[in-house]
Amino acid sequence: MTVExxxxxxxxxxxxTTGGTAGKRTTAKSTAAKKPAAAKKSPSGEPExxxxxxxxxxxxxxxxxxxxxxxxxPEDLRxxxxxxxxxxxxxxxxxxxxxxxxxxxxxxxxxxxxxxxxSGRATREDDYVFPTYREHGVAWCRGVDPTNLLGMFRGxxxxxxxxxxxxxxxxxxxxxxxxLHATGYAMGVAKDGADSAVxxxxxxxxxxxxxxxxxxTFSAVYNAPVVFFCQNNQWAISEPTERQTRVPxxxxxxxxxxxxxxxxxNDVLACLAVTRWxxxxxxxxEGPTLVEAYTYRMGAHTTSDDPSKYRADEEREAWEAKDPxxxxxxxxxxxxxxxxxxxxxxxxxxxxxxxxxREAVRAMPDPDxxxxxxxxxxxxxxxxxEERAQFAAYQASFADGEGA
Amino acid sequence: MAVEKMAxxxxxxxxxxxxxxxxxxxxxxxxxxxxxxxxxxVTDGLQKDFGESRVIxxxxxxxxxxxxxxxxxxxxxxxxxxxxxxGFVFPAYDQIVTQLAKMHARSLGKVKLPVVVRIPYxxxxxxxxxxxxxxxxLFAHVSxxxxxxxxxxxxxxxxxxxxxxxxxxxxxxxxxxRYWDKAEVNTEAIPGPLxxxxxxxxxxxxxxxxxxxxxxxxxxxxxxxxxxxxxxEILDLRSVSPLDFDxxxxxxxxxxxxVVVHEAPVFFGSGxxxxxRITERCFYHLEAPVLRVGGYHAPYPPARLEEEYLxxxxxxxxxxxxSLAY
Ligand SMILES: Cc1ncc(C[n+]2csc(CCOP(=O)(O)OP(=O)(O)O)c2C)c(N)n1
Numbered sequence: 001m002t003v004e005x006x007x008x009x010x011x012x013x014x015x016x017t018t019g020g021t022a023g024k025r026t027t028a029k030s031t032a033a034k035k036p037a038a039a040k041k042s043p044s045g046e047p048e049x050x051x052x053x054x055x056x057x058x059x060x061x062x063x064x065x066x067x068x069x070x071x072x073x074p075e076d077l078r079x080x081x082x083x084x085x086x087x088x089x090x091x092x093x094x095x096x097x098x099x100x101x102x103x104x105x106x107x108x109x110x111x112x113x114x115x116x117x118x119s120g121r122a123t124r125e126d127d128y129v130f131p132t133y134r135e136h137g138v139a140w141c142r143g144v145d146p147t148n149l150l151g152m153f154r155g156x157x158x159x160x161x162x163x164x165x166x167x168x169x170x171x172x173x174x175x176x177x178x179x180l181h182a183t184g185y186a187m188g189v190a191k192d193g194a195d196s197a198v199x200x201x202x203x204x205x206x207x208x209x210x211x212x213x214x215x216x217t218f219s220a221v222y223n224a225p226v227v228f229f230c231q232n233n234q235w236a237i238s239e240p241t242e243r244q245t246r247v248p249x250x251x252x253x254x255x256x257x258x259x260x261x262x263x264x265x266n267d268v269l270a271c272l273a274v275t276r277w278x279x280x281x282x283x284x285x286e287g288p289t290l291v292e293a294y295t296y297r298m299g300a301h302t303t304s305d306d307p308s309k310y311r312a313d314e315e316r317e318a319w320e321a322k323d324p325x326x327x328x329x330x331x332x333x334x335x336x337x338x339x340x341x342x343x344x345x346x347x348x349x350x351x352x353x354x355x356x357x358r359e360a361v362r363a364m365p366d367p368d369x370x371x372x373x374x375x376x377x378x379x380x381x382x383x384x385x386e387e388r389a390q391f392a393a394y395q396a397s398f399a400d401g402e403g404a
Numbered sequence: 405m406a407v408e409k410m411a412x413x414x415x416x417x418x419x420x421x422x423x424x425x426x427x428x429x430x431x432x433x434x435x436x437x438x439x440x441x442x443x444x445x446v447t448d449g450l451q452k453d454f455g456e457s458r459v460i461x462x463x464x465x466x467x468x469x470x471x472x473x474x475x476x477x478x479x480x481x482x483x484x485x486x487x488x489x490x491g492f493v494f495p496a497y498d499q500i501v502t503q504l505a506k507m508h509a510r511s512l513g514k515v516k517l518p519v520v521v522r523i524p525y526x527x528x529x530x531x532x533x534x535x536x537x538x539x540x541x542l543f544a545h546v547s548x549x550x551x552x553x554x555x556x557x558x559x560x561x562x563x564x565x566x567x568x569x570x571x572x573x574x575x576x577x578x579x580x581x582r583y584w585d586k587a588e589v590n591t592e593a594i595p596g597p598l599x600x601x602x603x604x605x606x607x608x609x610x611x612x613x614x615x616x617x618x619x620x621x622x623x624x625x626x627x628x629x630x631x632x633x634x635x636x637e638i639l640d641l642r643s644v645s646p647l648d649f650d651x652x653x654x655x656x657x658x659x660x661x662x663v664v665v666h667e668a669p670v671f672f673g674s675g676x677x678x679x680x681r682i683t684e685r686c687f688y689h690l691e692a693p694v695l696r697v698g699g700y701h702a703p704y705p706p707a708r709l710e711e712e713y714l715x716x717x718x719x720x721x722x723x724x725x726x727s728l729a730y
Contacts, residue, residue: 104530104707155707158533173534174492175464208463210495236464238440244463310439366708376702383671387700391712394722 049294050274051264055322057330068273074337080121080268081332082346084113084325087137089350090146093357094136094153098303102361103153107134111266111298114324115231117141118271119199119293122279126167126196128189130182133171134231135201142168146353147360156367176202176209179228183215186224186282197282199227199275205236207252208244216256216288225282227275228253228290231265233297238310250292258288265295266324296322369395406592413446413583415557416522418591419564420447420484424454430568431476433460433469434486434522443488444524444583466496470521474503477517482568490525491534497542504573505548516571520564525553526617526667527714528581530707537704538668543575544645544677551645552598553577555619557587559602559642562595570598577644579617599643601651607637610661610727613652613678615641618665618715625720636724644674652678653685660691661727665715670698692730695723 050065091109098106109116116137123129123141131138139149144166151160152171159170172178182200189196206212207230219226230249234241241249253260259281263274271293278289296319300307332338373388410418423430432447432454438461441448451459462469466487473483487493493500500521507515527536544551550572554560560578567574596602604619605626612622619640626636637655641648656662662682664675675696682694697715705713 105532152532152706155530155532157706158703173532174494176495205464208465208468210465210467236435237443238436238438239461239464243461304443309441367706369709369712372700372702372705372709372713381701383701387702391700394719397722398718 049262049264050270051267052269052273053267053327053331055266055327057327057332057334059331059335062270062273065270065273065277068276069269072269072272074332074335077269077328077332078338078342080117080272081325081328081338082349083117083121083137083140084268084328085346085350086353087113087117087140088325089353090140090357091136093354094150095299095303097150097358097361098153103150103303104155105153105302105304107153107302108297108299109134109136111296111319111324112231112233112293113137114268114327115229115265115271115293115295118268118273119201119229119275119291122272122275123199124196124279126194127279128167128169128182128185128196128198130169130178130185130198130200131171132175132178132201132203132206133173134203135171138201139166139168142166144168147357147364150357150361151364154361154364156364176206176211176215178202179206179212179215180218182226182228183219183222183224183288186219186226186288187222189225190223190285195283197225197227197279199229199279201229201231203236204230204232204234204241204244204249205239206230207249216252216258216290219288220256220258223285223287225285226288227278227282228288229275230290230292231295232292233265233295235297235301235307235311237301237305238307248292250290253288253290256288258290260290260292262292262294265293266319266322266327268324268328295324407588407590409586410557410589411584411586412554412557412560412579413444415561415587415589416446416564416578417448417450418589419561420450421453422591423482423484423565423568424450424458427482427568429481431458431460431481431483432486433462433473433483435462435464435469435488437461437486442486444580446522446524446578446583447486466492466494467499470496470499470504470519473519473521474499474507474517477519478515482518482520484520484522484568487521487523489531489535490523490537490539493521493523493539496521500543500549500573500575501546505546508572509548517573518568518571519573520567520570520576521573522576522578524580524583525577526579526581527704527710528617530710533704533706536710538577538666538699540575540577540644540666541668541673544674548573549645550574550599550643551577552643553579553616554642555579555582555614555616555640556585558589558593559640561589561591562593563598563642566595566598577616581617582620585620599646599648601642601648602640603651603655604638604640605636607635607659609635609659610663610724611637611639611652611655611659612663612665612720612724613639613641613655614665615644617667621715621717621720622665624717625724628717628721629724634724634728647674647678647681649678649681649685652682656682656686657689660689661730662690662694663697663720663723663727664694665697665720665723666699667714668699669701670696671701673698692727695727697723 094106120138120141148161151157163169179200186198250260250262437447438451554563614622679694
């Protein structure tokens with residue numbers, strides 16, 4: 001897959017605050033052609049999307065979205081940078097822990113830090129987040145201790161955190177399911193007359209699932225305060241986005257009757273602004289929004305995956321030039337918003353986080369054998385009690401055997 | 405050479421290759437089955453050799469995969485679809501249960517749906533949740549479906565041929581933890597019927613019945629029991645629906661004792677059906693109640709507990725002891 005074809009996958013522009021709902025475009029016919037429509041490129045050859053920071057770290061103006069980041073201070077910017085750096089460090093640590101056999105599997109977010117930190121920092125404490133399985137950066141923003149995310153990847157639990165303590169739901173492995181949960185939750189928020197919002201994360205591959213289509217239908221019909229945040233990282237394991245869709249994903253929203261916007265997913269500021277806008281719409285009773293964060297999965301799908309089977313190295317290299325962390329660093333440096341001392345301190349903090357994660361994982365105890373029978377039912381169940389007792393007797397029989 | 409040693413995954417690959425070669429109506433469909441060759445590489449190289457119109461990378465949508473396979477079958481094709489892991493078949497469960505299974509009957513036999521649904525299943529590979537389940541009973545309970553599971557490469561090769569040739573929908577459960585186990589595959593053999601159980605090992609004291617991933621375990625059990633002077637007979641069912649009760653009956657009439665082993669939860673599992681029928685058929689031959697060894701009535705546990713959850717050597721030997729103690 002060349003750089004050209006990556007850019008070529010992206011076609012239409014997002015149109016300001018109403019994104020893909022404008023309906024003026026004459027795309028319907030061209031996309032109905034027999035072959036996937038040859039994607040139109042913008043004059044620059046790059047996908048057109050909401051962007052506030054260029055890959056070179058230059059601040060660009062956006063009439064529609066600047067107002068969502070006007071109050072942002074240099075300290076806030078350094079905070080976003082810190083979030084991204086620490087999240088990347090955590091992720092790198094988890095990847096190496098997997099290689100050392102400490103984790104059974106890891107789904108890396110490398111390259112998606114801006115999409116996650118930008119959107120995650122846009123949420124309010126009383127908002128509710130429904131992640132898939134790669135939202136380590138969003139979890140960070142929600143105050144979930146990153147070591148809590150590792151239990152399921154180590155194989156000691158199937159989730160392991162209380163979703164209600166940070167309004168951050170459990171990871172969902174079955175693709176797309178959580179978008180319906182988010183929609184239902186949002187329907188509940190609206191019924192309660194609360195003014196919080198809900199955000200659901202999913203991938204470009206997930207957009208093909210029936211559950212996702214149904215969540216669009218329900219959220220539109222009930223005007224649910226939910227933001228669908230699709231991280232289009234270009235791949236669903238080995239399948240490129242064009243294996244899932246013939247129109248840019250954000251345009252899907254139009255058919256359901258709510259706005260869709262494509263944002264530069266490697267631009268943390270733009271992700272923050274667009275998500276704030278979408279969450280405010282939700283809070284204001286204006287219903288759902290689809291945000292497509294156009295980004296890139298720099299690593300393998302998971303540590304079990306071998307991307308060399310299906311994609312060229314040049315593609316990753318082209319995206320490395322758009323690295324979200326590098327981009328903000330350039331901006332911070334050029335605008336004198338951060339000095340050497342800040343970066344050095346952060347490096348030290350990052351080292352400390354790495355160490356903490358390593359130690360926490362190694363210290364994580366294996367679960368008690370009886371955990372198999374715990375929490376199967378809230379009210380209990382006679383069969384589970386019986387099987388637990390049989391299991392106990394069986395375990396005890398070994399102890400006797402050893403003693404004898 | 406017609407006889408070759410190969411891994412179970414490779415045997416299925418070779419079998420699919422043969423089917424694609426011999427019948428232009430055969431299609432292979434699923435997520436990542438093309439360039440990647442599937443997450444377990446079962447379809448490795450097939451798209452390269454047969455092209456994108458025969459080996460089809462589908463959108464990430466299981467209901468879509470099975471639903472369109474039904475349509476293709478209505479049009480005369482013979483789709484072999486891959487569901488990436490056991491736990492992900494459920495988005496397609498509606499299509500399988502309400503459509504794939506029933507259309508032949510609803511059309512008064514006019515419509516045939518020769519669709520094979522391949523599902524890598526079972527645990528023992530240290531995966532995260534939804535990657536280790538054994539949902540075969542959920543499918544066997546549904547009339548109109550055939551449910552099979554090979555335990556070794558040779559059977560996998562031939563059972564896949566037979567499943568593709570069957571005019572009925574076949575749910576083909578592949579024991580993922582045995583994918584890398586090698587065995588002899590005779591590509592020129594004349595295979596027995598798809599639903600016939602196979603006596604893996606003759607014995608006189610007790611019959612062990614298993615299928616898929618548990619057959620190998622039962623062989624280890626029989627070896628261990630032999631050291632204690634016990635002679636166990638092992639039956640590899642190969643098919644869960646239909647079930648070869650005649651073969652089980654014949655064996656039980658000889659050994660008078662039966663232990664059924666599967667990974668799926670015991671409660672309402674395939675072992676329950678076997679126990680009930682064999683009790684009916686062999687009431688006066690049995691020296692002990694039919695015993696079952698399998699999973700608990702609990703969600704498949706995280707990887708670090710799966711050895712406790714899955715039937716292992718000791719648990720099966722324990723059941724053997726209990727049966728022999730009657
Ligand atoms: C229902 C279901 N089908 C298949 C899978 C296996 N699977 C896990 S991740 C994945 C690709 C997901 O791609 P995408 O939605 O784009 O998200 P990404 O992982 O790229 O963030 C697949 C096919 C699954 N987890 N659930």
